[in-house]
Structure formats: C-alpha cells, structure tokens
C-alpha cells in the first residue's frame with residue numbers, strides 16, 4: 240500500500256499488489272483513542288484507531304474497494320496495483336470529526352449516527 244496524490248489532487252492510498260474480492264488485506268494498527276479526529280477509524284463504540292501512514296490517507300467512496308470491520312480490512316472487489324483503496328466512512332464512523340460532501344454523489348457524509356440524532360432533535 241502506498242500513499243500518493245491522486246488525479247483529484249487529494250492524497251489517497253493506492254494498492255501496490257493485486258487482491259481478489261474477499262481477500263483479507265491486513266489488520267490495521269495504531270493507537271486507540273477515545274475520540275475521533277480526521278485520521279482515526281472507528282473500530283468499536285468509543286474506540287478510534289489513530290492509524291499510521293499510508294492508511295490514514297484512505298478516502299471515502301460510496302462504492303468502495305474495501306470494508307473495515309474492527310481492525311480487519313477486506314477487499315470487496317478485485318483490486319489491481321495502482322487502484323485507489325477506499326471505504327465507506329458511514330460504515331465505521333458514528334460521527335465524523337470532519338464532515339464533507341461526497342465527491343461521487345454529493346451526499347453529506349457525517350457518520351451513521353447523524354440521521355438518528357437529527358431526527359431526535361426535530362422531535
């Protein structure tokens with residue numbers, strides 16, 4: 240895995256090897272923190288992994304190439320060397336430290352809890 244600047248001008252993480260769909264790619268490593276920041280990945284309730292490079296440069300995509308369950312990263316499509324590695328932030332994060340508008344669909348990506356909180360506020 241390598242971090243580099245993609246065609247969109249943003250830093251991302253790109254595959255250096257080939258992976259087949261459903262291959263287990265790696266177990267993420269990092270310091271476990273109680274709060275999220277822009278480089279953490281949520282691995283459990285109130286546990287945020289401060290991942291190292293190049294994993295901290297993984298970008299969001301609504302049709303991602305990998306999924307993350309706990310610390311385990313698994314391919315969900317065939318990945319060729321040079322392909323960008325992306326995952327769906329809404330599948331791991333309760334609330335994003337830095338919400339943003341998705342580049343692929345324009346949807347606001349803020350974490351899976353946001354819609355629940357919003358509807359609780361509106362009641």
Ligand SMILES: [Zn+2]
Nearest residue numbers: 301341343344
């Ligand atoms: Zn999208």
